Amino acid sequence: MTRIYFVRHSKPDFSIKDDLNRPLCEEGIRACKKITEYLSDKRIHKVYSSPFKRAVDTIKDFADRFEFEIEKVEDLRERKVADIWIEDFNEFAKKQWEDFNYKLSNGENLNEVQTRNINVIHKILKSNADKNIVIGTHGTALSTIINYYDKSFDYSVFSRIKNLMLFIVFIDFEGLNAINIQEVIIK
Numbered sequence: 001m002t003r004i005y006f007v008r009h010s011k012p013d014f015s016i017k018d019d020l021n022r023p024l025c026e027e028g029i030r031a032c033k034k035i036t037e038y039l040s041d042k043r044i045h046k047v048y049s050s051p052f053k054r055a056v057d058t059i060k061d062f063a064d065r066f067e068f069e070i071e072k073v074e075d076l077r078e079r080k081v082a083d084i085w086i087e088d089f090n091e092f093a094k095k096q097w098e099d100f101n102y103k104l105s106n107g108e109n110l111n112e113v114q115t116r117n118i119n120v121i122h123k124i125l126k127s128n129a130d131k132n133i134v135i136g137t138h139g140t141a142l143s144t145i146i147n148y149y150d151k152s153f154d155y156s157v158f159s160r161i162k163n164l165m166l167f168i169v170f171i172d173f174e175g176l177n178a179i180n181i182q183e184v185i186i187k
Helices: 026-039 053-065 089-098 110-127 139-149 155-161
Strands: 002-008 046-049 070-072 132-137 167-174 177-185
Touching: 002 026, 002 053, 002 110, 002 139, 026 053, 046 053, 053 070, 053 132, 089 155, 110 139, 132 139, 139 155, 139 167, 139 177
Parallel strands: 002 132, 046 070, 046 132
Antiparallel strands: 002 167, 167 177
16 A cells, blocks of 8 residues: 655745745744644655645745755646736636636636546555655645546535645555545644
């Protein structure tokens, strides 16, 4: 059995509009210690992350403490909304969950996000059989991964978790098949 711990990034500094380089806010930085504490006894073998700064920085304390190199994988990145900042994220997200092909100009739809993330997950599973893995990720990317394995994960569930910034989901796999999905909310 392979277990992947998907760690949704900690609280970012929303005043920074640059999605790739948006850092964690001070509260988010402090909260990362709780991620390290949670993961410290999980016998982790490898650490991957989205290349986005907030995802990397969320798991950096853990990786540094246990001397892991964080392997950044471009296709684990968050969904690209558009070339501009949108003010009504909730309405946009609802439209995307109602229609997985909906997207704004120069943005991505949820099918695209799900496909590229699942392709990476399958590669990770094939090269890390029977190991425990950590992946630094994002709310929407993680939600599409869960939805791939559990179709009951929809907009209503996404709405419940979208503001949880210390949020881990672990999924147990036999081969490429998910056999168990568990949420961990860290306070």
